[in-house]
Amino acid sequence: xxxxxxxxxxxxxxxxxxxxxxxxxxxxxxxxxxxxxxxxxxxxxxxxxxxxxxxxxxxxxxxxxxxxxxxxxxxxxxxxxxxxxxxxxxxxxxxxxxxxxxxxxxxxxxxxxxxxxxxxxxxxxxxxxxxxxxxxxxxxxxxxxxxxxxxxxxxxxxxxxxxxxxxxxxxxxxxxxxxxxxxxxxxxxxxxxxxxxxxxxxxxxxxxxxxxxxxxxxxxxxxxxxxxxxxxxxxxxxxxxxxxxxxxxxxxxxxxxxxxxxxxxxxxxxxxxxxx
Amino acid sequence: xxxxxxxxxxxxxxxxxxxxxxxxxxxxxxxxxxxxxxxxxxxxxxxxxxxxxxxxxxxxxxxxxxxxxxxxxxxxxxxxxxxxxxxxxxxxxxxxxxxxxxxxxxxxxxxxxxxxxxxxxxxxxxxxxxxxxxxxxxxxxxxxxxxxxxxxxxxxxxxxxxxxxxxxxxxxxxxxxxxxxxxxxxxxxxxxxxxxxxxxxxxxxxxxxxxxxxxxxxxxxxxxxxxxxxxxxxxxxxxxxxxxxxxxxxxxxxxxxx
Numbered sequence: 001x002x003x004x005x006x007x008x009x010x011x012x013x014x015x016x017x018x019x020x021x022x023x024x025x026x027x028x029x030x031x032x033x034x035x036x037x038x039x040x041x042x043x044x045x046x047x048x049x050x051x052x053x054x055x056x057x058x059x060x061x062x063x064x065x066x067x068x069x070x071x072x073x074x075x076x077x078x079x080x081x082x083x084x085x086x087x088x089x090x091x092x093x094x095x096x097x098x099x100x101x102x103x104x105x106x107x108x109x110x111x112x113x114x115x116x117x118x119x120x121x122x123x124x125x126x127x128x129x130x131x132x133x134x135x136x137x138x139x140x141x142x143x144x145x146x147x148x149x150x151x152x153x154x155x156x157x158x159x160x161x162x163x164x165x166x167x168x169x170x171x172x173x174x175x176x177x178x179x180x181x182x183x184x185x186x187x188x189x190x191x192x193x194x195x196x197x198x199x200x201x202x203x204x205x206x207x208x209x210x211x212x213x214x215x216x217x218x219x220x221x222x223x224x225x226x227x228x229x230x231x232x233x234x235x236x237x238x239x240x241x242x243x244x245x246x247x248x249x250x251x252x253x254x255x256x257x258x259x260x261x262x263x264x265x266x267x268x269x270x271x272x273x274x275x276x
Numbered sequence: 277x278x279x280x281x282x283x284x285x286x287x288x289x290x291x292x293x294x295x296x297x298x299x300x301x302x303x304x305x306x307x308x309x310x311x312x313x314x315x316x317x318x319x320x321x322x323x324x325x326x327x328x329x330x331x332x333x334x335x336x337x338x339x340x341x342x343x344x345x346x347x348x349x350x351x352x353x354x355x356x357x358x359x360x361x362x363x364x365x366x367x368x369x370x371x372x373x374x375x376x377x378x379x380x381x382x383x384x385x386x387x388x389x390x391x392x393x394x395x396x397x398x399x400x401x402x403x404x405x406x407x408x409x410x411x412x413x414x415x416x417x418x419x420x421x422x423x424x425x426x427x428x429x430x431x432x433x434x435x436x437x438x439x440x441x442x443x444x445x446x447x448x449x450x451x452x453x454x455x456x457x458x459x460x461x462x463x464x465x466x467x468x469x470x471x472x473x474x475x476x477x478x479x480x481x482x483x484x485x486x487x488x489x490x491x492x493x494x495x496x497x498x499x500x501x502x503x504x505x506x507x508x509x510x511x512x513x514x515x516x517x518x519x520x521x522x523x524x525x526x527x528x529x530x531x532x533x534x
Contacts, residue, residue: 131379148396149390149393155382155393158400224398224399224400226399
């Protein structure tokens with residue numbers, strides 16, 4: 001595409017973002033401020049993730065874009081097309097072929113490997129925001145590791161529902177230090193973050209923050225001693241591929257109460273069905 | 277009494293420009309002692325509390341606090357991290373308006389449990405047991421443990437705030453007008469409760485109040501402040517029964533007798 005730099009962003013911006021990423025990698029889970037740019041898509045659609053991807057992508061990369069687990073939804077299609085046009089890189093739907101995977105709301109079911117980069121789109125990066133509106137105060141709380149209040153939320157969940165009801169964006173401690181929002185992935189995906197061989201990068205465009213979980217970094221979900229962290233389980237198997245160990249979406253199929261459960265990760269489901 | 281005061285304040289001064297909020301305030305607080313600070317509105321009582329707990333920067337003065345292990349720290353020279361740690365482990369702060377000291381969006385049980393969680397408690401069953409135990413101590417019905425403080429009456433909110441502050445067994449409690457804004461019968465009950473808790477737990481406390489009756493009931497010793505200065509101090513009964521300073525005499529004589 002003429003008139004635009006490779007991957008849309010100018011080189012100075014990319015360098016600035018790479019510096020932020022390097023700092024984020026050096027301090028796992030720490031939110032690094034960066035000069036977020038206006039992007040040709042609206043806030044909430046992945047402006048942070050797009051800027052991170054644009055800064056790390058090279059001509060030899062293979063890109064996969066996921067939206068809610070699927071490769072064929074609006075957000076995934078548009079961002080994939082955006083990068084195909086502005087970089088000319090090869091794109092794929094296969095998680096094992098991609099070198100960079102930009103994602104919203106899911107971590108692929110296919111285990112990631114060394115050398116891959118997972119870019120997660122983040123709406124609100126600050127895990128303490130719900131109980132402390134002041135940015136100066138939350139920064140101090142991070143600096144002094146004052147994270148006890150985070151358990152108040154879990155306490156309330158157990159008190160009201162008998163178990164921890166928080167099911168997505170479930171707070172984690174990274175490397176035994178920083179409290180981090182894993183972005184709105186289901187807590188089903190939290191264990192995949194722990195000691196993952198891939199580099200996990202988180203970009204929040206509106207909030208202008210980047211953070212990272214380097215390969216093989218311990219990531220622990222918060223819990224109580226007598227209410228240990230658990231992930232979602234389904235009584236059903238995927239109606240299409242029969243998977244019992246994948247994250248399932250419930251889909252309403254008619255107006256008579258009919259519904260089916262299918263894999264949210266379309267790539268995983270299709271490959272199981274085709275036997276690949 | 278042990279040989280060292282728990283808290284030792286010397287020459288504490290706080291100015292806002294030309295206006296003096298506290299001038300050369302000094303006193304010792306001994307373990308197990310309750311000290312009342314009385315004075316009219318604007319005499320610097322609340323500023324004094326904020327200064328000696330390090331929440332407000334002072335212009336001059338020293339504040340020394342004796343830790344559990346017997347060592348002495350200079351409160352005003354602590355780093356913010358150390359000061360906040362000390363505030364979590366050794367101090368309780370009861371605010372005049374319970375809405376300032378409580379987290380209104382979460383249940384009463386979570387409010388009492390929060391200071392424990394901040395200190396590292398990670399067992400839901402134990403946190404809940406502690407919350408129920410403390411609600412009982414402050415005479416709140418255990419059935420209300422899952423209710424939001426917003427649904428509590430003013431007196432209950434204040435008692436809940438006290439429970440939240442005492443659950444970590446602090447050694448020093450700072451109370452700013454703990455009975456302000458409550459009606460007289462509720463005040464009496466709260467004072468009775470506070471007096472019992474202070475005696476049972478062997479707490480040291482500084483109570484700021486404009487109400488001489490509160491001072492009389494709760495405190496062993498009394499400081500009278502006026503325009504930022506301590507004009508008179510001594511044993512509570514002594515000061516109230518035989519006031520020496522003209523201002524104290526005025527204060528004592530201005531109390532309405534029913």
